[in-house]
Amino acid sequence: MVGMRAFIVVFLLMPLGHALMMVMNRTLDSALGWGVFALGLVGMGLLITTRFLRSAGWQSFLGALAGVVLWTAFVEYGLYFGAQALDIPRVDGTAGEYRMMQHTWGFLILLVLYLLFHEGVRCNLFVWLRRTLHLTTGPVVSGKVTNYGPRTAFEMAAVLWFFYVLLLILYDETILGDHHPATYACLFLSLGGGIWLLYRLWGIKDTGRAIRYSIPTVIVLWNVVEILARWNVFTEPWISLNVPVMSVIVLAFMVGLGMIVRDLRKRKPAAR
8 A cells, every 4th residue: 555655645636736836836926036035945955855864755755745846836926937938928828938938848848858868767768768769779778776765756757848838739739739630639648647556655664765656657647637617617726715625635645655654664664
């Protein structure tokens, strides 16, 4: 059940991250810039802390938290301020900052190509792609990883970025659109792929590995949530800040967090 506990905690980070932005937007007003700066410092502090931890589990856990916080502070809010400065309007239900994010696809392609051809990247997906496309020139790089924190934070931000851009391209009515067959295909593949990843996650007993594997599992399944919300199947309580629902989410996160901390304390500090 280690994998399921990790999945629950990482899954609940998604609505909590959205809710954090809504709370900051509504409460900080003119001090929002300072709030975002402070949030970025928290993310960097979490990332730096992983340098001093011996446990791969703790490194992965704090790395995942750092990834969410840094993504929110530097990417989402960076684009938010940019859209305001450039006066980019909302179009077809897509806010200006997300319209800007959609057009970062070129940078994303460069990143994917780097990860694909860099044989030091051990991500299962890219290792499989390199083998399938016959891009490898030698054996898969192996060896001890001294700090999983930065890797996990990067994984969180990179996977979030990829699927944000994918969904935004699907939603764009000048390209495909909310109800285009490709959007339905994305919903189907995300649900099916997410269930398969969840099945794989079920058997993982190492807490650190479970946290790292939970990131793509959660974000793939979160596509389903995002598409259904886009279709107005339900109102997102983390956007409207529905207090009863968000209270339950926060409580569930705290319970899951407690279980993860308990799992991490059971592990030997030197375990990798």
